[in-house]
Amino acid sequence: MSETAADIAAAHRAGKCTPAQTLARSFQRIRAHNDPAIFISLRDEKEALAEAEALATSDADALPLLGVPMAVKDNIDVAGLPTTAACPAYSYKPARDATAVARLRQAGAIIIGKTNLDQFATGLVGVRSPYGIPTNPMRADLIPGGSSSGSAVAVSAGLVPLALGTDTAGSGRVPAMLNNIVGLKPSLGLVSTAGVVPACRTLDCVSVFSLNVDDAIMVLGAMAGFDRTDPFSRDRMLAPMGPFPAGLRLGVPREDQLIFFGDTAQETAYMAALDQWRALGATLVNFDFEPFAETARLLYEGPWIAERYLAIRDLLTSSPDSIHPTTREITLAGRRLTAADTFAAFYRLQELRRTAEHAFAGIGSMVLPTAPTAYSTAQVLADPIALNARLGTYTNFVNLLDLCGLALPASIRPDGIPFGITLLAPAGQDAHLASIGRVFHAQTKLTLGATGVALPQLRPS
Numbered sequence: 001m002s003e004t005a006a007d008i009a010a011a012h013r014a015g016k017c018t019p020a021q022t023l024a025r026s027f028q029r030i031r032a033h034n035d036p037a038i039f040i041s042l043r044d045e046k047e048a049l050a051e052a053e054a055l056a057t058s059d060a061d062a063l064p065l066l067g068v069p070m071a072v073k074d075n076i077d078v079a080g081l082p083t084t085a086a087c088p089a090y091s092y093k094p095a096r097d098a099t100a101v102a103r104l105r106q107a108g109a110i111i112i113g114k115t116n117l118d119q120f121a122t123g124l125v126g127v128r129s130p131y132g133i134p135t136n137p138m139r140a141d142l143i144p145g146g147s148s149s150g151s152a153v154a155v156s157a158g159l160v161p162l163a164l165g166t167d168t169a170g171s172g173r174v175p176a177m178l179n180n181i182v183g184l185k186p187s188l189g190l191v192s193t194a195g196v197v198p199a200c201r202t203l204d205c206v207s208v209f210s211l212n213v214d215d216a217i218m219v220l221g222a223m224a225g226f227d228r229t230d231p232f233s234r235d236r237m238l239a240p241m242g243p244f245p246a247g248l249r250l251g252v253p254r255e256d257q258l259i260f261f262g263d264t265a266q267e268t269a270y271m272a273a274l275d276q277w278r279a280l281g282a283t284l285v286n287f288d289f290e291p292f293a294e295t296a297r298l299l300y301e302g303p304w305i306a307e308r309y310l311a312i313r314d315l316l317t318s319s320p321d322s323i324h325p326t327t328r329e330i331t332l333a334g335r336r337l338t339a340a341d342t343f344a345a346f347y348r349l350q351e352l353r354r355t356a357e358h359a360f361a362g363i364g365s366m367v368l369p370t371a372p373t374a375y376s377t378a379q380v381l382a383d384p385i386a387l388n389a390r391l392g393t394y395t396n397f398v399n400l401l402d403l404c405g406l407a408l409p410a411s412i413r414p415d416g417i418p419f420g421i422t423l424l425a426p427a428g429q430d431a432h433l434a435s436i437g438r439v440f441h442a443q444t445k446l447t448l449g450a451t452g453v454a455l456p457q458l459r460p461s
Contacts, residue, residue: 003453005161005215009066009108012055019052019067019110026069026112029159037132038150038159040074041081042113052110063108064218071154071163072101073147074114075121076206077195081111085197086119086129089322090315098195099230100164100206100223107222112160115150119324120312121166121199122331123147124174124371124391125380128324133377137450138180139416141376145175145391148207152179155209156449162219165207168199169299170371170395172207173407177370177420181449182441183407184208184216184434187427188399189234191220192227200307201232203399211448212455213406213438217241220430239431244439248282250423251359251366253289259393263373269419270369273410277367280439285363291355296396298352300330300389302337302345304400309334326384349400356401357426365425365433368394370407374417398424406433408441 011017027045030038052067060066072078075085077094078101084091096102101111118128126149127133134153136142144153148165152175155163165172167185176183184207191206198204206223210216226235252274260267274284298304308331309316312323320328360366372393380387398405407422421440423433442458 003158003161003448003451004211004456005065005068006218007456008068008161009064012067013060019055020049022067023048023052023069023110023112026160033157033159035135035153037116037134038153039071039113040084040086040116040131040150043081043111048110048112055108058108064222065104066108068109068162069112069160070104070109071113071115071151071160072111073117073151073163073165075117075166075197076101076164078111078114081114083114083197085121086117086131087315087322088130089319090312094195096195099192099227101195103223103225104219109162115148115154115163117149118147118171119327120197120308120331121147121168121171122308122327123388124170124395125375125384125388126175127377127380127384128326130324136178138178138418141378142178142417143375143377143380145178147171148175148209151209152176152181152183155179155211156181158449158451161211162215163209165209166196166199167205167207168203168399170392170398172209173395173405173422174371174391176209176407177409177418178374179449180409180412180418180446182210182213182216182409184210184220185398185405185407186220186224187236187404187430188402189232190236190238190430191223192230192233194227194230198307198311200304201311202307203304205399213408213434213441214459217431217434236428241431241435244280244436246281248436249285249363250277250282251287251363252284253368254286257289257293260369260372261390265413265415265417266369266373266419269411269413270421273419273421274367276410276440276443280443287359287363287366291352291359292397292401293393295349295352295356295400296392298345298349299392299396299400303342305330306334306337306342330385353401360426365423365429365436368422368424370394370420370422394422402427404428404430404433406437408437409446410444412446
């Protein structure tokens with residue numbers, strides 16, 4: 001049976017297998033994979049199987065995710081399972097599902113468990129958790145990426161076909177690259193964050209990990225929609241996907257502005273990906289990347305670090321030792337920011353947003369490396385803050401500028417490290433990115449994550 005969510009749901013509708021059989025297979029794969037750092041908590045298997053069996057009485061045609069197993073990052077509420085945000089002292093048992101989770105259940109998905117993360121979603125590395133470090137299934141010495149480490153690894157390893165992450169500074173994109181999977185970062189406010197532990201409330205969004213683009217946009221369609229309980233929700237519709245457009249123009253930073261920190265294999269892989277876009281008929285247009293780089297620097301120099309501090313201020317005061325040392329060091333910096341600092345940063349951000357709008361007027365969307373390089377777990381543990389910051393070079397500005405993004409596998413480097421690109425566009429262009437991204441991903445001829453299964457043939461959009 002295919003590994004993709006769309007094919008799994010179709011097989012259930014056709015009676016080729018049952019949701020209970022698929023769910024049992026996921027639990028068996030989790031046991032066989034035997035990495036206790038991927039999941040922080042798992043559903044009781046009998047309870048989950050009973051939920052799967054109950055789907056037999058549902059209107060199958062009305063459930064796009066009929067019986068598809070899903071994992072959820074453990075800073076998103078799932079009724080019946082604790083929410084820890086990878087901090088045992090913070091743990092609580094939610095009374096209800098997060099809005100995004102509730103909508104996925106309504107679409108027929110079955111939540112199988114809660115996944116590990118960089119504590120309080122602070123980090124792009126996946127090594128900042130008391131629950132351990134998930135092993136990257138693509139290359140064991142490589143970091144899994146964060147903060148949505150467990151979700152990305154679970155999908156790449158074929159334990160589940162879909163998982164939710166969150167994305168504030170790249171947490172739904174960097175792990176996608178490092179695990180050879182798709183990471184979809186929706187437009188802010190398109191998916192409700194009600195029931196999500198905040199990192200930076202003004203920037204947070206629920207993200208999707210999948211094995212291909214079609215699955216990711218299907219999940220987004222199930223979750224998207226206005227939510228009165230979320231003050232950051234926006235009343236905007238998700239447009240349908242369309243055909244690959246003629247005359248596609250993609251922005252690319254000037255060569256003198258590209259940053260790879262000396263990683264020539266990463267640079268070579270990016271140049272090869274640009275050649276693939278040209279072969280698809282895209283015109284590549286250089287733009288000035290410096291305003292975007294300046295915006296990225298604002299994220300950890302400006303008031304948004306104070307938002308992180310605000311989210312866990314009480315725990316920092318009452319039980320500081322319960323917080324991971326690196327997370328604590330980063331977050332405590334938020335105490336020192338003044339109201340004047342905050343307004344100065346917001347004024348500069350507004351100027352940078354206008355500059356970004358002008359840049360996109362000439363290109364429509366842009367294609368960047370998802371990350372400028374990749375690191376081993378040993379390297380990150382030896383230098384946790386500086387190397388983490390490098391990984392955000394092409395991600396940290398995205399939420400600040402109200403952009404949507406789609407991280408795509410592009411190639412496997414000669415050293416076995418996955419390389420990926422990210423498509424970016426102004427808010428509301430989620431479906432456009434999916435429309436072009438699915439075509440790019442299909443022509444890479446890569447396997448699905450670390451499963452060894454070939455990409456399925458591209459269906460008409």
